[in-house]
Amino acid sequence: MRYRFDYQVTPEATELRMAGPRGNIPADSWSIEAPASLLPGVDLAQRLIAAGAAISEDDTILIEHRAVASLSASEAKSLGLPPISDVVCHLETTGIIARPDFSIRQSWRRAAGQPIVGAKRTGAWLRVGNAWQRLPDALFEIAEGVDRLHALPDDDLAERLKAISSLREVLPAAISSASVETTGLIGEIAIAVADAFSLDLVGAGSDAKLEPILHRAGGNPDDWLLSADEQVAFGRDQFNRFGTARSVYALGKGKYLVLSPPLRKALAEVRRVQSSPIATKRALLASPRAFLREALGDDTEETVIESVFRETSSYAERVIGLGLWQRRVLPWIRLGTTNWFGPEIGDDTQGRRGAASAAGIVIGAETVPLSDEEADQLRARIENAIGANQKTVSLDVAGRVIDVPASYEALAALEALKVARSPLDQTKDFASPPGKESNAASEKEALVIKPNEQEIQVEANFSKRSAPPLGQPTGLASRLKHHQVEGLDWLQKAWAGGRPGVLLADDMGLGKTFQSLAFLAWLREGMDSRAIDRAPILVVAPTGLLENWRAEHDRHLSAPGLGSCVPAYGRALANIRKSAPEGRPGIDVEKLRRADWVLTTYETLRDYDRDFGQVRFSALLFDEAQKIKTPGVRVTDASKAMNAEFRIALTGTPVENRLADLWCITDAVHPACLGDLKSFSATYEKDPDLERLQRLKSSLDVWHGGRAPLLLRRLKEDKLPDLPRPIQRVSKAVMAGAQLAQYKAAIDDARQISKPGGVLEILQRMRAVSLHPGGSPLMSDSDFIEASARMRIAFDALDLIAQRRERVLIFLDDLDLQARLAGIIQRRYGMTAPPMIINGNVGGAVRQARVDRFQVGPDEFDAMILSPRAGGVGLTLTHANHVIHLSRWWNPAVEDQCTGRVVRIGQTRDVEVHIPLALLPESTASFDQNLHALLERKRRLMRDALLPPNATEADRNELFQATIR
Helix, strand or coil: CCCEEEEEECCCCEEEEEEECCEECCHHHHHHHCCHHHHHHHHHHHHHHHCCCEEEECCEEEECHHHHHCCCHHHHHHCCCCCECCCEEEEEEECCCCCCCCEEEEEEECCCCCECCCCEEECCEEEECCEEEECCHHHHHHHHHHHHHHHCCCCCHHHHHHHHHHHHHHHHHHHHCCCEEEEHHHHCCEEEEECEEEEEEECCHHHCEEEEEEECCCCCCCCCCCCHHHHHHHHHHHHHHCCCCCCEEEEECCEEEEECHHHHHHHHHHHHHCCCCHHHHHHHHHCHHHHHHHHHCCCCCHHHHHHHECCCHHHHHHCCCCCCCCCCEEEEECCCCCCCCCCCCCCCHHHHHCHHHCEEEEECCEEEECCHHHHHHHHHHHHHHHHCCCCEEEEEECCEEEEEECCHHHHHHHHHHHHHHCCCCCCCCCCCCCCCCCCCHHHCCCCCCCCCCCCCCCCCCCCCCCCCCCCCCCCECCCCCHHHHHHHHHHHHHHHHCCCEEEECCCCCCCHHHHHHHHHHHHHHHHHCCCCCCCCEEEECCHHHHHHHHHHHHHHECCCCCCCEEEECHHHHHHCECCCCCCCCCECHHHHHHCCEEEECHHHHHHCHHHHCCCEEEEEEECCHHHHCCCCCHHHHHHHCCEEEEEEEECCCCCCCCHHHHHHHHHHHCCCCCCCHHHHHHHHHCCCCHHHHHHHHHHHHCCECCECCCEECCCHHHHCCCCCCEEEEEEEEECCHHHHHHHHHHHHHHCCCCCCCHHHHHHHHHHHHHHCCCCCCCCCHHHHHHCCHHHHHHHHHHHHHHHCCCEEEEECCCHHHHHHHHHHHHHHHCCCCCCEEECCCCCHHHHHHHHHHHHHCCCCCEEEEECHHHHCCCCCCCCCCEEEECCCCCCHHHHHHHHCCCCCCCCCCCEEEEEEEEECCCCCCCHHHHHHHHHHHHHHHHHHHCCCCCCCHHHHHHHHHHHHC
């Protein structure tokens, strides 16, 4: 009996088995026992498992019907499945869509139009006679949609319309391919499903009305769900016709609007406030998420509240003058690309705007590129608008309209932009012209800050404080490591010396939380001894880390620790809520003042900034402080507006994308320590200079005159002597055959490119060829390895690792190669199961299960294959002591995070980091060698000068030129 794939269709999945001479083969052994002709199917099955679209059970792989429907003809053939059927789905509607008797009848016909009698669908399959026919994905989605509609109660109109809407979304592609025919209303109706909204206030004085503007969650915040006419009709008319929000609105002309249940509940609160005094409406506008928490209930997840209400740029601009926080306009100098590829290939913005597009302005968190001519035109329009008392001017950016505030601040930003582009005086100060201020200044209901962005407006100074004796507090339940004792000493001396705040930027894994808790415990003991005035402590952290803070508090501090904690997040908010006199949802300020320490989220701090702002905190700690790295947005302003004696920012990544990240975080803990943003950006970002950046770093992390530095940043390799240091093994092999031919062809093409984006295409091509030239799916394992210089090096290393019975992580971002590699490794080393794969398609629970399985396995050879971006963070895989960077990532920080999965506390063995490089047969440096040199240089700069790890356009061009020379 020959080997073959067999399949069986069930309602739950398509069951795939491999039959051999002695019966069905266990799925974990397919890679070993399958003949070469079946290996492409084995690799595909592994790819489906890695993506979470299939699971392995004994001798069966169960494949989701959706995945079966989406297989290409060649993929289906490799699994022994039939090609796509040529059947046509016919949909016929009866009844009126808004009534319970509306239904859709589905039938199947042949391409020539004859009905197929007795056809029965199961998942992605259609049973015709005694044979199964595989449905294409469009027909599968349509059939599933019809079934969902039929399963809903007749009286649930909203859900039925949502089901019809989903069906309508997949109909056009199927109709255009002639695989679906429709009769009746299904082809004529339009259904818009809304699940998010923003707010506007239209009208004047007491007659002003709230207008909800509808969106889709996850979409562009500035995109409306409805057309302009439909939005006006709904927001100003239909929404106000009924006493509360409805689940369905008929918009006319066959179009219906459906509100998701959370959105309907939120809009019911908006509708209730509609008849309230204007002060209450303004209060809702000022703190919409606080209102929503009450409307949706404390059981509602924070992410639901964040997604239901959209604080769009248009929203922030529209309500200017109504007492709301106003976004700011800043000059912006483009710093080059934020990744090695630059903008997406095919984006014509560069070509359309030309070389002068390398600058612009920032409105809120959005960058708007402007050429010199466009900036001059915008300046003239703003001046005219100010003269006409208009609030905004509209600007078309790549087909999208953005409202720019018509203000003197905007004119100052444009003037600063002009100077920044000039090679002349870069330090000239451009303050807003005097004599003109917004009439809304006195009405603003959010905490307005002096931002230090155009000029220094507020400067924090040293002022020595009283302090208890330095040293470890008595209430520690855990022992501080040596570097953590140093960190505590630095925090205590920064406090005593009078520094306004500090930035603790230790590498991940060095215990920033524990050091902070030790310092806060020292403060609390100082309050108990009356060496320090008593005041509450505020800890602000991302939602997902709040419980970790409480757990770390209980683990590292003996009772009573920091004392009584007031949790100001989630359900616990109900315990401290207190409405303000004007009807605005608020927090009981007295409960905050009486607390020993308060734990909250950045979002809660933003939404209740006026309440938190009334409390004088002894210490304010920002965990994962990169949350406040963006100037000019509400959460950053609210954080900077708090009243605290001492501030601590914690982050392992003080510079994520640009040096302005560091400026903004620093300005939150020690205002003006780095000057104003405009001057800082012009000095350090426009033309980065290594010596200048090194001086910047030393100004931050070196003790001066006995004063504690603002920044403390230590790396694991420096401060954990017991942690094994990674041993880098750079190995080289010469390209040959098809790989060398394809590489040289890429070089020849590179020397002749002229089209925009050509450099990026060539870099991608050379990177792919340097990894593997590709080949037939039927290529033998040995031929596949031999075809690539990098693969030969990698398997030489794997042979030694397997011989030592050790474990390895292989970082590779090509999903097809991941699956192929898993099969080769299993066959080559006789593993009982293929290596596990973690990539962006693997969900959180499955991902953690694979990590746990890898970590607790026996002490024998094993391998895990990971995508650098998906597997490079949030995982502890110390059971491995080898890392192979089979495909290099463009950002050295990402690559180091990948290595950090193994090099971390808990690792007891030496760690070897293998870097394979593909070389040319002659002495010319290859793409791999040039990229390796560039990444090593970026690493040094990251460490020595806080240079952002993202590559610049100059880096990209340097790599390109060095490779084609």
